[in-house]
Amino acid sequence: MAARKGLVIVYTGDGKGKTSASLGAAMRALGHGWRVLIIQFFKGDWPVVYGELELAKKLYPQFEVLQLGKGFVKIMGDKKPFDAHVDAAREALKIAREKMLSGDYDLIILDEVNYALGYMDFKLLEPSDVIEFLKQRPPKVHIILTGRNALPEIIEMADLVTEMKEIKHPMKKGIPAQQGIDF
Amino acid sequence: MAARKGLVIVYTGDGKGKTSASLGAAMRALGHGWRVLIIQFFKGDWPVVYGELELAKKLYPQFEVLQLGKGFVKIMGDKKPFDAHVDAAREALKIAREKMLSGDYDLIILDEVNYALGYMDFKLLEPSDVIEFLKQRPPKVHIILTGRNALPEIIEMADLVTEMKEIKHPMKKGIPAQQGIDF
Numbered sequence: 001m002a003a004r005k006g007l008v009i010v011y012t013g014d015g016k017g018k019t020s021a022s023l024g025a026a027m028r029a030l031g032h033g034w035r036v037l038i039i040q041f042f043k044g045d046w047p048v049v050y051g052e053l054e055l056a057k058k059l060y061p062q063f064e065v066l067q068l069g070k071g072f073v074k075i076m077g078d079k080k081p082f083d084a085h086v087d088a089a090r091e092a093l094k095i096a097r098e099k100m101l102s103g104d105y106d107l108i109i110l111d112e113v114n115y116a117l118g119y120m121d122f123k124l125l126e127p128s129d130v131i132e133f134l135k136q137r138p139p140k141v142h143i144i145l146t147g148r149n150a151l152p153e154i155i156e157m158a159d160l161v162t163e164m165k166e167i168k169h170p171m172k173k174g175i176p177a178q179q180g181i182d183f
Numbered sequence: 184m185a186a187r188k189g190l191v192i193v194y195t196g197d198g199k200g201k202t203s204a205s206l207g208a209a210m211r212a213l214g215h216g217w218r219v220l221i222i223q224f225f226k227g228d229w230p231v232v233y234g235e236l237e238l239a240k241k242l243y244p245q246f247e248v249l250q251l252g253k254g255f256v257k258i259m260g261d262k263k264p265f266d267a268h269v270d271a272a273r274e275a276l277k278i279a280r281e282k283m284l285s286g287d288y289d290l291i292i293l294d295e296v297n298y299a300l301g302y303m304d305f306k307l308l309e310p311s312d313v314i315e316f317l318k319q320r321p322p323k324v325h326i327i328l329t330g331r332n333a334l335p336e337i338i339e340m341a342d343l344v345t346e347m348k349e350i351k352h353p354m355k356k357g358i359p360a361q362q363g364i365d366f
Contacts, residue, residue, distance in 0.1 A: 014346035017204035140248030161350035162198035168344040
């Protein structure tokens with residue numbers, strides 16, 4: 001019998017809770033002594049300190065968080081050349097692969113990677129690169145991918161997929177994003 | 184201008200990620216120095232140690248987790264009288280109210296409370312009790328309610344609602360629940 005593969009989990013959809021759910025999954029895994037890596041594809045230069053990263057610093061040595069993306073692409077005042085985003089996303093995936101193959105992690109979270117695969121008009125990563133990454137994972141390494149608009153080929157490869165669907169959002173009622181809840 | 188009310192957030196739906204998302208929200212809030220209370224309505228005598236609670240013990244003094252429910256109702260070998268479940272759920276809501284009104288918490292998570300409001304054939308709490316609870320919340324206290332099948336009157340009161348929709352689940356492929364991922 002082949003060794004059981006770790007699970008591929010996808011949190012997608014337009015609703016709030018995708019990154020939170022992966023963070024909760026990280027906490028649960030850490031509580032069991034797992035070694036967890038989070039790679040954030042889009043929060044590299046978001047100008048606030050994330051609460052969860054503040055927490056991470058106080059947490060276990062086996063919890064690593066890398067912010068490797070170049071921030072939002074073409075919105076929120078982004079003026080960086082598109083290639084800089086592409087390079088950053090490819091570099092992030094490369095590092096993720098090295099870390100995955102090192103055997104040092106039980107759970108690897110690629111936060112917002114779906115977004116890098118082609119949200120709106122740009123595409124920072126090729127689907128085949130991410131699929132290859134998933135195929136290369138060692139037995140027992142679990143992978144979580146987050147971000148809206150997960151591609152069908154990613155969903156096809158996943159064991160567990162939850163769509164976070166927005167039913168109601170406070171910003172639509174004119175309530176601004178707030179520290180502690182939204183970031 | 185009236186003081187801004189804290190948000191009422193609902194994570195509902197049949198997909199995985201509701202409790203994880205609320206746990207992630209708790210982590211984010213704790214990272215900002217908020218005082219967080221989680222009340223679990225249904226995990227009181229589930230026979231495993233939850234990873235997230237192991238973690239919680241190592242966390243901040245301002246993080247409290249109370250397991251007040253009596254476990255699953257009429258499934259998973261439950262043989263307790265129905266009244267015992269009703270009493271436990273009511274007591275849990277009463278304690279939640281006392282804690283909320285104490286001013287000692289910024290974020291209170293009622294985990295699986297939707298389930299207590301009437302999943303399948305039983306109902307442990309009256310919707311009016313939970314609605315009353317929400318109306319009584321002090322300014323700036325945020326509440327998260329989780330559990331599938333959130334009632335329309337709860338959704339009506341909420342500021343943010345995400346439906347976690349199951350697209351794919353490993354148990355349907357014959358992969359059993361596993362420690363570190365599912366509990």
